[in-house]
Amino acid sequence: METITKKITLNLDKDAEVSVKGFIAPIEYSSYNFHIEWNALANLRAAEAEIKYSASTFWDFFPKEPVSVGTPWEIERAGALELLKQLHPNPSFGMRAELPDHKIESQGLWACLRAYNTEIADIVFRIHAQFALKDGWFTPSQFTGHLVIDRIKRSVAFFQMSVPKGIINFGAKWKIDPNEEGHITDNGFCPQIDLCAGIENVGRNTEFIEAITQEAVEHKLGLCFYKSQQINWVSLEEALEMASAQQKPIHAISIDGPLLDESC
Numbered sequence: 001m002e003t004i005t006k007k008i009t010l011n012l013d014k015d016a017e018v019s020v021k022g023f024i025a026p027i028e029y030s031s032y033n034f035h036i037e038w039n040a041l042a043n044l045r046a047a048e049a050e051i052k053y054s055a056s057t058f059w060d061f062f063p064k065e066p067v068s069v070g071t072p073w074e075i076e077r078a079g080a081l082e083l084l085k086q087l088h089p090n091p092s093f094g095m096r097a098e099l100p101d102h103k104i105e106s107q108g109l110w111a112c113l114r115a116y117n118t119e120i121a122d123i124v125f126r127i128h129a130q131f132a133l134k135d136g137w138f139t140p141s142q143f144t145g146h147l148v149i150d151r152i153k154r155s156v157a158f159f160q161m162s163v164p165k166g167i168i169n170f171g172a173k174w175k176i177d178p179n180e181e182g183h184i185t186d187n188g189f190c191p192q193i194d195l196c197a198g199i200e201n202v203g204r205n206t207e208f209i210e211a212i213t214q215e216a217v218e219h220k221l222g223l224c225f226y227k228s229q230q231i232n233w234v235s236l237e238e239a240l241e242m243a244s245a246q247q248k249p250i251h252a253i254s255i256d257g258p259l260l261d262e263s264c
Helices: 055-059 077-084 214-225 236-246
Strands: 017-024 050-054 072-074 108-116 120-128 130-133 136-140 143-150 155-162 170-174 184-189 193-198
Touching: 017 055, 017 155, 050 055, 055 077, 055 155, 072 214, 108 214, 120 155, 120 214
Parallel strands: none
Antiparallel strands: 017 050, 017 193, 072 108, 108 120, 120 143, 130 136, 136 170, 143 155, 155 193, 170 184
């Protein structure tokens, strides 16, 4: 029997307000000590610790039409830009490239309905943005997030937009000498960059009418940014077995950065 996927409408009460807390922890590490020697990076902190937003800010995270589980849509930029300004006054969605005509595929703001029932809807999203600092740029690897909607109260039950933790989770470009062209690049680790509101565990043990896993929705969002995600990646061990079985050579390449984010 064919499964019929239902589409639902996402909405918020126009009078709803959401109090969002913002935090940027001191940077713990960078390859060339930019976080120590560059004041703009050393002193990078959230612009505002807490701001109360109207519902209209979060409307931009919703699709314009009813949506089904697992179908990505583009986020309107205005609401996301307003939220990012709580972290730093100069956010940008136009990722900078060193080459003038170089097209960057990683730009964008995408969301996807992960799960829903009669009480809540769980939206997962991914945003790529960077901040203009004095004499340079700070580029988080990505902003990932959850937006959980209370469908009965038509309110935000939980919201989080954060930079994932990892050995390296940001890149930076610093114009050390204003008389020289170009920037010097660095990367490093910041333990916390996030915006958060509401109760984090809401709906965690809820039985949904329809749902996909967190891993599945992250893969769907990754496909919106990177063509490399369309490749059927396998482990080296599997590749060796496949090469032997199919009598085909293995073409190996070496890269000096991640394929899945903007951390360098």
